[in-house]
Amino acid sequence: MVIRRINSPQVIDLKMPDAHDVLFRTLADPTRRALFERLCRDGELTVGALTARAGVSQPAVSKHLGILKHAGLVRDRHEGRQTHYSAQLGALAPLVDWTSQMAGFWQSRFDHLEDLLKRMDQ
Amino acid sequence: MTNTATEPLSVVVEREIACPPEKIWRALTQPHLIEEWLMKNDFKPVVDHRFNLSADWGVVDCRVMSVEPNKTLAYTWAAYGLESVVTWTLTPTSTGTHLRMEQSGFRPDQQQAYQGAQYGWQQFFANLEQVLARLD
Numbered sequence: 268m269v270i271r272r273i274n275s276p277q278v279i280d281l282k283m284p285d286a287h288d289v290l291f292r293t294l295a296d297p298t299r300r301a302l303f304e305r306l307c308r309d310g311e312l313t314v315g316a317l318t319a320r321a322g323v324s325q326p327a328v329s330k331h332l333g334i335l336k337h338a339g340l341v342r343d344r345h346e347g348r349q350t351h352y353s354a355q356l357g358a359l360a361p362l363v364d365w366t367s368q369m370a371g372f373w374q375s376r377f378d379h380l381e382d383l384l385k386r387m388d389q
Numbered sequence: 390m391t392n393t394a395t396e397p398l399s400v401v402v403e404r405e406i407a408c409p410p411e412k413i414w415r416a417l418t419q420p421h422l423i424e425e426w427l428m429k430n431d432f433k434p435v436v437d438h439r440f441n442l443s444a445d446w447g448v449v450d451c452r453v454m455s456v457e458p459n460k461t462l463a464y465t466w467a468a469y470g471l472e473s474v475v476t477w478t479l480t481p482t483s484t485g486t487h488l489r490m491e492q493s494g495f496r497p498d499q500q501q502a503y504q505g506a507q508y509g510w511q512q513f514f515a516n517l518e519q520v521l522a523r524l525d
Contacts, residue, residue, distance in 0.1 A: 366399070369400040369492055370400045373402040376427055379427070382426070383425045384413065384416060387415070388412070
């Protein structure tokens, strides 16, 4: 997505809560990203169903699902001996926030840059 | 949302500034000037030079990608687990300079870092728009 804001000064700093960090690091792993994407696409799935097409072992899938769960990206539901996983789309909100935070950050930096340019060579 | 395969997560800020490109270039590339408007730094306008931008909230790891004096400057920007690229473009106008900054996350060239990936970031973000649409 592209966020364009021309000349709308805004003071904001770049500090992000740990949740952002966890989200980005969690999704930086291609296997985890693929698992999450599959849950987004196919809805609720069991560990077995996810393993069948993941290209890695079931323990590895379970480990990745644990990390996704910790990041709030998936939710698990126990039914008998099966555990079903589903994607939590709301957890992606920080990715959207990232663009608006950075847009605000750069707008304020542009303000400082313009102030500096006025002071230079005087 | 105008999410596209080539521009998955991108922030663009642009302004008309009543200064020649050469003057803006100095502010973008001289460490003591960068510090005044951006952050403390050990920047050098040399391709592949690694530098840090630091503030009280943390440090940004950067590497210079391209330098074309008075025209363009690009560096990587890694903070909080997110890799991105910041590209400055200076275009002379009749009254000064059109200054454009684009910060893009997960560019296609960054996918080299994820070789062997079953799904790249590109595909991920191509689907993300649909996913986010369902949040509303």
